[in-house]
Amino acid sequence: MTPRPLTIIGGRLVLPEGEPVLGAIRCVDGRIAAIGPDVQAHDGDDVVDARGALVAPGLVDLGVFAVDKPAFHFGGITRAALMPDQSPPLDHPARVRFAAQWGKPDMWVHPLAAATVGLEGAHLAELALMRDAGARAVATGRQWIGDSGVMLRLLSYCAMLGLVVVTHAEDAGVTGSAVATAGEMATRLGLPSAPAEAEALAVARDIALAEMTGARLHFRQVTTARALDLVRAAKARGIRVTAGVTPAHFMLSDLELANFRTFCRLSPPLRSDADRKAVIAAIADGTIDVIGSGHDPRGAEDKRLPFSDAEPGMAGAETLLPLTLTLVRDGHIDMARAFALLARSPATLLGVDAGVLCAGAQADIALVDPVRPWIVDSDKMAAAAGNTPFDRRPVEGRVVALFKGGSRVD
């Protein structure tokens, strides 16, 4: 059944460049047919009045650990790239094909294929078969690949297949069993910690291997000044690397670990305040390309434990948009760039024709009231679990309506 054409009027359109402009957007057969100040609804269209809300692309969340539709829809996420760290891991074409169907029709899941069998970092998985089963990229999972020879062969193989490799940037030899970044806070709390340079070491190696192989490399999270400097320099040299981050690393520092709050146990761990500021600078200057939620809902059985025994991860889908909008409000980026970080760049990395409002693209649209205030409440989350480090924080920005492929999501 083909839905009727949809026209959203009275909104401020978030276009790829510039400030939002008043106008309308018309969608036909699930795709954007026309967009701009002069677009009119046709007879027979479903017409939605945005009442001054932002008309923005649905978010494309690169690197989530669970398919959590209520949380994604709350957060305006219409597509999510699923990490291969599932049980069992996404290291087999059949599982990839299955995962690619999980959310349809109103939420599309783009599986990331496990780079190695069992995510163990030793044997390459069947990457071409998984690509053709629907994997949009390859990921090393929660861990980096410690064996440089394996990583070299992985990158050269993925360069041939035209697949982006999404990697976790922490040198496991340096991090060991650390749960915090070395510094005064970890020392006072007596938490196993590792120096922040563990990230730069991993980034340096993988940049060298990417340069050698010509592979497309994406660091899922880069959270320290030193590693960001390496990414910045690599981009300047023309190496095909990109970097992402989650709001935790531009909003919070390791001071949050006081009282052993396990909702702040993340991977990579929270960093110093200087690193937090470096992340904001890197978002502003274009070194960081993607902001994702890292959505990883964890119940009490994983979180109500002593800090170093708790699992890392946060339920981030609902707070991704409002926390990113703080960067707009503080003048670090403009609205167009915010949605490039949240939608266009991750869509480009995944090779899907979404994440941007232009004629011909998929009609994945979020209507956003960017100043609507609300308070994050761990007990009342749409997510499967309420493990947010932002509990009780007042935020601004909320999705008021969401459309996937031109159909309204309830």
Add this chain to the structure above:
Amino acid sequence: MQPSNPNPVDRDPQGRYPQGGLAFQHRDLTGIAQLARHEILYLLDEAEQWVELNRQSHKRAEVLSGLTIINAFFENSTRTLLSFEIAGKRLGADVVNMHAATSSVKKGETLIDTAMTLNAMRADAIVIRHGSSGAVRLIAEKVDCPVLNAGDGQHEHPTQALLDALTMRHALKLAPGSDLNGLKVTICGDILHSRVARSNILSLTALGADISVCAPPALMPADIEAMGVRVFHDFDAALKGAQIVMMLRLQQERMQGQFIPSPREYRYLYGLTLDRLAKADPAALVMHPGPMNRGIEIDSQVADHPTRSLITDQVERGVAIRMACLDVLTRRTRRVPGWDALSGDAA
């Protein structure tokens, strides 16, 4: 960085403590970090009477008569468990010990479930040792009675720091109520993994001592200078002028060649021999929280030295300190006059 104590009350100019419960405004003893200076001194002064009692032939007071104290030890311990058990019994409490090795913890029960179980048994105080930093605080949030930290991971071991301060005060013949202002203390050993070091640094800096810490780089925590100590890697340099030399146990099971090459090499660089002790103040006294690795971090001639070693004194003061902590923390339960329920979030 730690939450500062909300209590603005301190001792008056005559050195008298605030009245009743204002002298110690915490339900639990989870760490030294939560204590104000006068609260540390209060616990030390309260312990003095128990040092006296413990030297009598009849070592029993009925202060905690009818109360049940559970010692829940999720990590092996001999001396701390024994010390808490003796302390509770000498105060007349019923003391029950729960060992992790024989408990359902081994069967996969979560820490919170265990805490709820202990709580349902209506203990009047729970003493906890656990291998993870912050675990004691987590339990304290879930139970209704006072919780005492007997060591949590690499975080804190507050009663050890208190007994060490009391031992120093006695050895230096300082009167009750005195702090340790200007005392030069050198702590040497595995600072990284040591909760004893962290609690001692907090309590000794609060009491005005001048602290140096000494360890090879791999066993020194990052940015420990921020806790107000001087950092050394050269033991001889760290010993210069030290009036107290506190040696820490080398946890050989943790080392596995990752942190130090061998116990022999560790002894070569950081073992406290009589010759090394001569580099410290001529009257320097030696402490060790035990159990010792004789011939590794400390030589027997030093450990057993009749005038320089305080190691058995530490064990003796440990019982008195734990009696004081159990007494003070249960006063609200026992409705001791002046010890009303805590107002607000002062635990």
